[in-house]
Amino acid sequence: MDNRQNSTNINWYPGHMAKTKREIAEKINLIDIVYEVIDARMPISSKIVDIDNLIKNKPRLLIVTKYDLCDKEATDKILKIYEKSYRIIKIDLIKNANTKEIINITKKLMQPLNEKRKSQGMKERPARVLIIGVPNVGKSTLINRLVGKKSATVGNRPGVTKSLNWIRINKDVELLDTPGILWPKIENQENAHVLASLSSIKEEILNINDIAAFILRKLFSLYPEKLKARYQIETLTADLSEAYNKIAQKRKVFTKGGLVDYDKVSALIIKDLKDGYFPNITFDRLEK
Numbered sequence: 461m462d463n464r465q466n467s468t469n470i471n472w473y474p475g476h477m478a479k480t481k482r483e484i485a486e487k488i489n490l491i492d493i494v495y496e497v498i499d500a501r502m503p504i505s506s507k508i509v510d511i512d513n514l515i516k517n518k519p520r521l522l523i524v525t526k527y528d529l530c531d532k533e534a535t536d537k538i539l540k541i542y543e544k545s546y547r548i549i550k551i552d553l554i555k556n557a558n559t560k561e562i563i564n565i566t567k568k569l570m571q572p573l574n575e576k577r578k579s580q581g582m583k584e585r586p587a588r589v590l591i592i593g594v595p596n597v598g599k600s601t602l603i604n605r606l607v608g609k610k611s612a613t614v615g616n617r618p619g620v621t622k623s624l625n626w627i628r629i630n631k632d633v634e635l636l637d638t639p640g641i642l643w644p645k646i647e648n649q650e651n652a653h654v655l656a657s658l659s660s661i662k663e664e665i666l667n668i669n670d671i672a673a674f675i676l677r678k679l680f681s682l683y684p685e686k687l688k689a690r691y692q693i694e695t696l697t698a699d700l701s702e703a704y705n706k707i708a709q710k711r712k713v714f715t716k717g718g719l720v721d722y723d724k725v726s727a728l729i730i731k732d733l734k735d736g737y738f739p740n741i742t743f744d745r746l747e748k
Contacts, residue, residue, distance in 0.1 A: 497593035557605035595640030672726035
């Protein structure tokens with residue numbers, strides 16, 4: 461087993477992401493408010509690094525999805541830093557989408573513009589809202605909660621939405637949905653591996669052994685009790701061979717020759733994380 465940690469140089473920037481950025485730049489003058497969506501399990505890694513260049517000085521709501529899946533203590537420490545600059549709304553997309561608060565704040569942010577329009581003899585108009593985030597942070601599910609019915613395609617994989625689309629939420633809000641975007645080169649490889657581990661980068665372009673190794677090391681570092689509960693792993697060797705042997709024995713994942721099938725074990729680790737077998741985790745931490 462290769463013992464290089466974080467060795468994959470993730471460079472992920474398909475054509476539709478470049479096109480999305482160009483189209484946002486073309487339409488930003490039409491936009492009144494921005495919903496920036498981040499994943500509570502990776503509140504640093506899932507924040508678009510150059511978003512201020514894209515959205516200029518537009519009023520912004522920072523919507524933190526999948527809050528029910530995160531380690532709230534760890535995530536809240538990071539969100540406290542963000543609270544100095546943004547209005548934050550935490551969302552549980554399954555049980556309580558908190559959509560009324562989003563709509564109410566949006567209407568309040570639009571009041572000055574609509575009062576100005578009325579003073580000029582014009583009618584009030586709906587807020588034009590841009591929703592933006594990295595792939596697979598739950599934008600489509602959030603939109604469906606806001607609309608109150610299925611409107612956007614939802615999938616547990618990045619790259620579902622491919623183009624910009626206007627969606628009417630209600631008489632007060634019109635939403636411009638955008639494909640998930642990353643940046644041309646992810647300089648911070650720790651953040652890149654967090655994004656890859658939590659499904660914001662397509663698995664097809666990755667070395668799954670590197671990503672699975674990152675997940676094991678991250679869980680061992682931050683949540684050793686969860687690693688023990690799932691795989692009965694209490695220690696990790698530098699090359700992870702013992703951990704892979706233990707998982708292979710537990711899940712019966714061997715080659716025809718009786719050797720550990722490393723690719724299949726890696727796929728299992730990634731799938732277990734995606735399927736929620738390690739609940740209440742946050743992979744990001746503030747730098748000390």
